[in-house]
Amino acid sequence: MAARISEVVTELFPTLATPSLRAEVDARAQTVRVPAGGFICMEGEACQMLPLVTAGTVRVFVQSDEGREVTLYRIRPGESCVLTASCLLGEADFPAFAVAETDVRAIVVRLSDVQAWMDTSEAWRGFVLGLIARRFAEVIGRMEDLMFRRLDARLADYLLDAAIDGEVARTHEQIATDLGSARAVVSRHLKTLEQNGLVTLDRSRVTLRDTTGLRALLQRP
Amino acid sequence: MAARISEVVTELFPTLATPSLRAEVDARAQTVRVPAGGFICMEGEACQMLPLVTAGTVRVFVQSDEGREVTLYRIRPGESCVLTASCLLGEADFPAFAVAETDVRAIVVRLSDVQAWMDTSEAWRGFVLGLIARRFAEVIGRMEDLMFRRLDARLADYLLDAAIDGEVARTHEQIATDLGSARAVVSRHLKTLEQNGLVTLDRSRVTLRDTTGLRALLQRP
DNA sequence: CGTGGCGCGTGACTTCGTCACAGACATGCT
């Protein structure tokens, strides 16, 4: 049973697959499941655990008092909640929210182990540092995006990126929070995309009709 | 001569003042000066050095193609360019610009030493991790600020924070880039603040006249 | 079948960014 944990780690977190870490993980880590919609971490909370996601996705976002949201990034299998790591190690409060977007499985490592392994395992150090560093850069890139690019370009980008088989199965509301905008604004932009023949709209679904046309919107018009 | 470096470190970076690190720093680190306006690091560059600032301030910001800017944070004596550290350790490109705002003095540590000390010194590890973690949280907080608070609240906040003896010796242009806004917009808001008797305006200077009135603007109106 | 909630469309209004231009002031030069 416990042996399974390090097997999963080896598969999804290959850089952690050193013999000593595998033994440590088997001995001290646990697995958890979080149902879709469950909170992983709340703003301002002190974090006690570091989750390594093995299945499902977690959405990390900030939220205004009035309920507006901006998605910072998503955590996918093989990644970890670096904000948690970051506030564990920097002794800061968690500055955002993290909720399970789908059912999520994760390996959780206790705060004390996270810190101990930082001292004892080079592989663990590299793993945690690399995650934090890449996320940091990603969030800054996101900030540039939000501040400088126009919404129609970001929307086109988003649609092309989120489409599966030419379809984006999301509500305007969800798209808006991912883009850091408001539902009404997204609806309007989508409508004009439809009028230009680039997409067709249905309830909770956007179907791409002209991906080249959408790509043409990516630059600043 | 070389002994001076570790003395400065001991004073400004007390968490680094272990005997072994002091010896390492004396042996391998160097000091540099950067004149006001000089570039510390450019967007997309691979970083080769980690600067520990001992005097002056560095402004770290992102910039759009058209030249609009948003200040992410400032590095003051006793702090370090964590973005540099972050991309050193995560092998990512530097996602922003860092420019000396005043004349700056710094101790620079070579990439190879940064990495080596991560493995050998617990004090160094804690220092670097703490810096990165706190900055990460700070940038996310900044993002919330930019996305959710209105400009008049942010402006009031900024003025109260940046004032020395009730005066902010900056141009509207500088204030605008710090706030991530545009000069004309800031000028307008300052004008209405002046009309309401909260400040008086002169060339390159804002004088606070009613700090309680300004504080009243901090919430969302 | 209602009926209540959710997703969407739309108009009116505000805030903010962009662009353009003009006047005020500073600095340095002749």
Place this chain on the structure above:
DNA sequence: AGCATGTCTGTGACGAAGTCACGCGCCACG
């Protein structure tokens, strides 16, 4: 002093985006 040049600021006009409010269609569920 007089002038030129560059910086800083004020302002109007406009477009892009966020806010608020309301109505309508669709779907699920009793």
